[in-house]
Amino acid sequence: MAAAPLKFSKYHGLGNDFILVDNRHSKDPVVTPEQAAKICDRNFGVGGDGVIFALPPVGDTDFTMRIYNSDGSEPEMCGNGIRCLAKFVADVDKSAPRKYKIHTLAGLIQPELLADGQVRVDMGEPILEGPKVPTTLAPTQGSTVVKQDLVVDGRTYQVTCISMGNPHAVIYSCDGKPIKIDELRKDFATLGPKFERNAVFPARTNTEFVEVVDRSHVRMVVWERGAGATLACGTGACALVVAGILEGHVDRSKTCRVDLPGGPLQIEWRESDNHIYMTGPAELVFSGSLHA
Template sequence: MSLPMLNKHGRVGTAFRPAVVGKAPRSTVRVMASASPLTFSKYQGLGNDFILIDNRHSSNPVVTPEQAVKICDRNFGVGGDGVIFALPPVGDTDLTMRIFNSDGSEPEMCGNGIRCLAKFVADVDKAAPRKYKIHTLAGLIQPELLADGQVRVDMGEPILEGRKVPTTLAPTQGSTVVQQDLVVDGKTYKVTCVSMGNPHAIIYSCDGKTIKIDELDKELAALGPKFERNAVFPARTNTEFVEVIDRSHVRMVVWERGAGRTLACGTGACALVVAGILEGRVDRDKTCQVDLPGGPLQIEWSTADNHIYMTGPAELVFSGSVRA
């Protein structure tokens, strides 16, 4: 078995076989001084990477938001976009998910993260592929492990009412904010607002021109925070900039609330397909391929139950322990 090596960005140099949490692999990572090490596994979904902790013995996360910031540091910690906890179930569910972002904030849910959580729990329990009912701050989410290794997630219904996203932008279609003007740095962006249990601002055009990812990509680091913390988004927002390839294929880059630029955002991919359908750019009831910097996701908004379905990978990177 190859030993994983972390580069200066916290990325793994060589892949190796999954290890079960609780059985310390030779690749154990120990950083930061504390009384006792904390066992974890690191998973990634299209490069959106998370530290997973089996916290099912307690309803309280064993790591504080401040500790999560340190653990997520790519130079002095393990490195990741967030820390995800598998907590005891609530009501008629299998478990509860909570997540602390790399800045210590707590989002309602994470699409790539919940695929990683389902894979993590299955690996820990040595369970056969199955469907999980997971309680989140965004409600019930149901990921299903498929035989081919992919994870298909019933993300539930999108929230379209502007004030519930939330945003103070004026509605343009009933109570929904679709292609509303928002001026940032002197440019007028057409914004559609959707919540997948967490807020998203989706942009397909600016100053009357459709988005070109290769051009906008260079501006994302400066532009993203100006959307995330804009006054029209009282709970801050995730922001997706989208280029249409055809009616069932789009490209996107994302600035995530609390994590900044990431390689993938599962809830964002879902939200942008909803926005594309509302704007008449994408077809409903057909699988839409969303190309993210970390790879593709398959998204469908079904008219049968009004639910969004997301399919994509979740993979173990390595397991170890950390002094939190």
């Protein structure tokens, strides 16, 4: 880390919390992945699910997003994180609510700060082809992996694989029975890693377990690749709505409310442009300076 103190702000989106750094003066993050992991430590550091950097723009964009997870790994994108990043840059620049064009490792993502304080994000199109997710599970609908069986710890989970620029395994049923979130919680810490690092996911995976409330309302818990159990996952909420529509649990014609452990997101998969739109909060917790 640089000799000078690192200025940062901490934001959260539904409890999914991040350390935000204005890094627009340099094309490289000012801290290493190893340092980021230490910063995310909740006992010896600031504490967070990741460190997010606002970097200079690439092409016709406003700026670039990069993120290091709490284990030092680098994901392609983060849905809750990009809402926090948009709010952070607006706060730093003291700019009015606006729409940003942000370059990410998952491509162009466009968050818009709304007048009511929420952030709506155009997440682009979902990637449905199994090999591009990536997964080695056999496709069941054309090139898409929908409700494919995967045995973990002697139980057969029905898995749908979606990429939102990062990989997701979405599970609505196990042994042919609907998921019940409350029944999962006691074993979640041991179950989650067995999906994340399963051999059928060559880039590892985020995993969402989903319980249907009705055709426009679901509940979920998430095990995030590189971060473990978190209170929210924006890309996961998008992926599970796509999976729910493909499996026939959710209506595409309606906005779906997704209840995450940290609160609700509103997700819409529009037929007009095939893009997914996510709407939710991003809130400042505190700002400070970190010394090496």
